[in-house]
Amino acid sequence: MTPHVFYELKNAVVGIAGLGGLGSNVAVALTRLQVGKLILADFDSVEQSNLNRQNYFADQIGLHKVDATLTNLRRIHPQAGLLGHRVRLTPENIPVIFKDCHVIAECFDRADQKQMIVETVLTRMKDVTVVSVSGLAGYGRSNEIVTRRISDRLILVGDAITGTGPGIPLTAPRVGIAAYHQANAITEILLDERRTLLLKRSV
Amino acid sequence: MNAILKINGQEKTFEGGLPETLAVLLDNLHIDQATVVAEIDGRIIERKDFFRTVLAQGQAIELIRFVGGG
Numbered sequence: 185m186t187p188h189v190f191y192e193l194k195n196a197v198v199g200i201a202g203l204g205g206l207g208s209n210v211a212v213a214l215t216r217l218q219v220g221k222l223i224l225a226d227f228d229s230v231e232q233s234n235l236n237r238q239n240y241f242a243d244q245i246g247l248h249k250v251d252a253t254l255t256n257l258r259r260i261h262p263q264a265g266l267l268g269h270r271v272r273l274t275p276e277n278i279p280v281i282f283k284d285c286h287v288i289a290e291c292f293d294r295a296d297q298k299q300m301i302v303e304t305v306l307t308r309m310k311d312v313t314v315v316s317v318s319g320l321a322g323y324g325r326s327n328e329i330v331t332r333r334i335s336d337r338l339i340l341v342g343d344a345i346t347g348t349g350p351g352i353p354l355t356a357p358r359v360g361i362a363a364y365h366q367a368n369a370i371t372e373i374l375l376d377e378r379r380t381l382l383l384k385r386s387v
Numbered sequence: 388m389n390a391i392l393k394i395n396g397q398e399k400t401f402e403g404g405l406p407e408t409l410a411v412l413l414d415n416l417h418i419d420q421a422t423v424v425a426e427i428d429g430r431i432i433e434r435k436d437f438f439r440t441v442l443a444q445g446q447a448i449e450l451i452r453f454v455g456g457g
Contacts (some may be wrong), residue, residue: 298457
């Protein structure tokens with residue numbers, strides 16, 4: 185990597201809200217990229233049913249997802265800058281927990297929770313971009329999963345229509361595609377847009 | 388005068404007049420309030436204010452809808 189790229193990433197702080205199929209995979213991608221600091225939050229523990237798409241292992245069942253993720257990421261980079269919060273995220277604690285973040289990845293499962301964090305970031309966290317996902321259930325139709333810029337501070341990944349439901353499972357390949365779209369959008373923000381933004385602000 | 392709103396970039400005409408509030412509009416469109424982020428003329432409207440956000444002719448409304456899965 186060029187020095188510029190390394191500098192931008194080393195100084196970046198990214199929040200990951202939820203460590204399920206999206207978050208556990210986004211965290212791996214951003215750790216491999218050596219993003220300076222990741223702030224992770226989830227309230228849940230690893231269950232057998234998570235192993236079909238989430239980045240956990242059979243011997244981690246029962247562990248808190250935050251702890252299991254920290255362990256897995258440190259196996260990639262022992263010196264990775266990581267901060268974990270074992271907490272259920274709310275409109276009140278999101279601006280506190282993710283205070284220093286440049287970008288937040290919305291990695292929740294439920295539609296109303298996705299709505300909650302996107303609304304919270306857009307209304308209460310100036311200058312923070314949120315990368316959210318809507319529509320990743322099922323399998324196939326890889327190319328219908330897209331990354332769209334909705335507004336200045338909102339990027340939306342997914343096919344926008346396929347939610348989970350009877351007969352529409354969440355599968356590792358399609359959730360993985362969405363998670364890596366998300367990680368790639370974050371990389372682009374950190375390397376391209378943030379630089380422009382910082383230059384603008386310093387004027 | 389026709390009652391027109393621009394919803395997600397597309398003009399929509401309301402024969403019986405504009406829906407009174409954002410909440411009524413979402414009802415008409417069969418959209419669950421709990422799963423949508425709404426923006427009117429570039430400004431985010433918080434979900435708790437949907438019921439008292441009065442709509443006006445010609446506004447540009449963006450409705451960002453979320454479905455479950457992650």
